[in-house]
Amino acid sequence: MCLHNGVLDEDRVRSAVGHVLESKRRGYMVLLEQFYRLVRIYHAGHTAEVQSAHPLPADIQRSIQVEIENLYGPKIDTSFAHNPALIGGMRIRVASDVFDGSVRAGLDALEKRFRAA
Secondary structure, three states, X not given: OOXXXXXXXXXXXHHHHHHHHHHXXXXXXXXXXXXXXXXXXXXXXXXXXXXXXXXXXXXXXXXXXXXXXXXXXXXXXXXXXXXXXXXXXXXXXEOOEEEEOOHHHHHHHHHHHHHHO
């Protein structure tokens, strides 16, 4: 009901919430909590966060965005952020999927292996 051409329509979400609030049917707050959870899940699955140790040029950002869309489908909202703590490389998160090719992740994995030995 709130999707338009496969994309969540904010106006339809607001309208649905407004109708439920106006109705004040028994259990309407529980219904709204569940609806909010579903909207959050949808949003998380259609949002990609890319962190890199150094700012990425526009052509590389576009290339990464195209690859993310190839994997997860079109209409993924991709954001790019600079995170010097990664030391080198990048980390990409889409919903619960995390691809971490950063130097920091490699060092952390190496540290775990030394502690386990």
